[in-house]
Amino acid sequence: MERASPYRTGMSLRPVAGAFVLIGIYWGAWAVSAADIERSLGFSHAAFGLLLAGALTGAAAVNAAGGTLAERWGPRRALRRGLAGWGVLLVLGALVHPVAVFAVATAAVVCLGGLVDVLMNIIATAAFTDRPGGLVRFHGLFNVGGAAGALMCGLLLRAGVSWRGMWLLSGGIAFVLAASTRAATDERPPVAESESLAAALHAIRDGGLVLLSVAFAVAAMVEGAISTWGVLYLREQLAAGILLGTAAATAGYAVAAVARIGLGPLTGGGGAPRGVTIGAGLATGGLVLLTAANTAVLAGAGLVAAAMGISMCWPLLLARAAAGQERPGMVVAGMTAIGYLGLVLGPAFVGGLASAIGLRAGLLVVAGAALFVIAVNVRSDGVHPRPRTVP
Numbered sequence: 001m002e003r004a005s006p007y008r009t010g011m012s013l014r015p016v017a018g019a020f021v022l023i024g025i026y027w028g029a030w031a032v033s034a035a036d037i038e039r040s041l042g043f044s045h046a047a048f049g050l051l052l053a054g055a056l057t058g059a060a061a062v063n064a065a066g067g068t069l070a071e072r073w074g075p076r077r078a079l080r081r082g083l084a085g086w087g088v089l090l091v092l093g094a095l096v097h098p099v100a101v102f103a104v105a106t107a108a109v110v111c112l113g114g115l116v117d118v119l120m121n122i123i124a125t126a127a128f129t130d131r132p133g134g135l136v137r138f139h140g141l142f143n144v145g146g147a148a149g150a151l152m153c154g155l156l157l158r159a160g161v162s163w164r165g166m167w168l169l170s171g172g173i174a175f176v177l178a179a180s181t182r183a184a185t186d187e188r189p190p191v192a193e194s195e196s197l198a199a200a201l202h203a204i205r206d207g208g209l210v211l212l213s214v215a216f217a218v219a220a221m222v223e224g225a226i227s228t229w230g231v232l233y234l235r236e237q238l239a240a241g242i243l244l245g246t247a248a249a250t251a252g253y254a255v256a257a258v259a260r261i262g263l264g265p266l267t268g269g270g271g272a273p274r275g276v277t278i279g280a281g282l283a284t285g286g287l288v289l290l291t292a293a294n295t296a297v298l299a300g301a302g303l304v305a306a307a308m309g310i311s312m313c314w315p316l317l318l319a320r321a322a323a324g325q326e327r328p329g330m331v332v333a334g335m336t337a338i339g340y341l342g343l344v345l346g347p348a349f350v351g352g353l354a355s356a357i358g359l360r361a362g363l364l365v366v367a368g369a370a371l372f373v374i375a376v377n378v379r380s381d382g383v384h385p386r387p388r389t390v391p
Contacts, residue, residue, distance in 0.1 A: 013127060015076075015181040017141050019083065019120040022177060024145020026090075026113065026170050027227060028253055029153035031146070032246050033163035035232045037106075041099055045359065049351020051103055055110035057341070062115045069115075070122050070333070079119040080181040086112045087174030094167035109167075116174075118336040125318055125332045136275075139315040140260030146253030154246025203330040204338065209321050215276070215376040216321070216335055217342030218369050219313040222283055224342070225350050225366040226310060230303045233359050234296060251304045256311035273377055275316045280373040282309025287367035291360045313373065314339070 030037075038048045069078045089112055093105035128135035153166045204213050286306030293299040321335050353362035 013124070013138075015177055016079070016120050016123050017138070018173075018177045018180070019079065019116060020124070020139065020141040021145035021148075022083075022170060022173050023113065023117055023120070024142040024147075024253070025149035025152075025166070025173070026145075028146035028149025028151075028250075029163065029166040029170075030149075031227045031230070032150045032153045033157065033166070034229075036157065036163055038232075041103065044355055045351045046355040047351075049349070049354075051106065052110075052351075055107035058107060058111040058114075062111050062118075070119060075119055075123050075126075076181055079116065079123065080178050082112065082116045082119055083174045083178035083181065086116050087171040087178065090167045090171030090174060094164040094171065114336075114340055118333050121318065121336055122332045128319065135319045136312065136315045137261050139311075140257045143253045143257035143260055143311060147250050147257060150246060150250040150253055154250070158246070202334075204321075204334040209331065209335070211376060211379070212317065212321055213335055213338045215373050216314075216317045217338045218376070219276075219280065219310060219317065219373045220339035220342035221349075222280075222366055222370045222373065223310045223314065225363070226283070226287070226303070226306050229350050229354075229359065229363060230290065230306065233290065233363060234299055234303065247300065251300070253307065255304050255308040259308050260311060260315070273320070276313050276377045277374050279309045279312030279316075280370045280377070282306070284367050284370040284374075285309075287363055287370065291363050291367075310370065 034048075038045075041048065041051075043051065072078075073081070086109070089105065089109045093102065093109050096102050096105050124138050125135060128138060149166065149170075152169075153163055156165055157163060204210060283306045286302045286304070286309060289302030290299050290306060291302075293302060318332060318335055321331055350359070350362035350366060353359075353365060
């Protein structure tokens with residue numbers, strides 16, 4: 001008996017688009033304020049990396065449950081609840097100051113943000129499952145939000161206003177989006193069997209997507225490392241001021257948005273594997289330029305190129321994995337959980353290397369990881385995932 005799909009509701013994608021923009025605003029502001037947050041905590045690079053690693057580990061665990069929640073509650077109902085909860089945590093995180101409490105709040109914000117991330121990806125991937133280029137374009141909304149968040153946060157910091165204002169703003173937007181998200185009456189499907197939290201990861205194995213998930217995890221690690229450590233490298237290693245750091249982060253997100261929105265359909269039309277190879281290759285070159293340049297301007301150009309290139313990998317790999325699957329939501333949940341596990345490696349690994357042998361060396365290792373994405377992507381090209389059938 002064929003299972004009814006809970007993902008194709010035919011409803012407006014505007015609240016989902018808003019969620020993409022909001023997640024971008026949060027991480028864009030994070031990229032600019034990471035050095036300030038690190039200093040306010042009094043953490044070393046290694047300790048700050050471990051904090052992020054712990055937070056992203058929790059987010060990966062929450063991601064694994066995202067597909068189950070989408071099937072149990074319906075994806076839009078689950079997204080509405082996730083946005084409301086995330087808004088509460090963002091506001092609380094902005095208001096607490098003790099180091100230990102704020103560290104816990106930061107981890108909680110990242111965890112629940114991961115749930116919002118996977119739920120919005122489930123809905124978007126289902127809507128564009130046959131149009132990978134369209135999915136890349138839709139993901140460009142994240143980068144639009146990232147550019148806005150980086151710019152707003154940089155201007156606030158320049159004016160002497162705390163970055164906590166961005167968390168309050170993000171929390172307010174989350175409440176508005178939660179209120180505007182409406183679930184379809186037929187969104188909750190009959191689920192014959194009980195789904196465990198591991199079902200999403202089993203969907204990856206059963207769909208023959210293990211090798212593809214490896215490339216996805218490493219690409220996520222590269223993207224997270226560029227976002228967290230790129231601007232921090234400019235500000236600390238090259239003594240770039242907050243304005244240049246903000247400009248580089250904003251430009252990186254803006255160029256990635258232009259690439260996804262303008263070039264996404266062309267890249268998707270040329271095939272996801274080719275797009276992933278081009279994107280990861282550009283990220284490699286950008287990271288090499290970032291670490292080799294002796295001026296902040298050239299290094300900033302490298303950061304922009306790296307951010308633009310790696311931005312193409314996440315949506316293209318998701319679209320490739322979900323294509324032809326009986327339950328794309330579970331596949332997207334599993335892939336996103338694995339992607340967040342990749343993000344875990346970025347802060348901890350680069351932070352540890354930065355404390356031991358320097359941040360430049362850590363970013364060069366990230367460049368090598370981008371080359372690894374290319375190698376695995378090329379190897380898996382032509383290997384078609386096995387669609388999972390449900391009796």
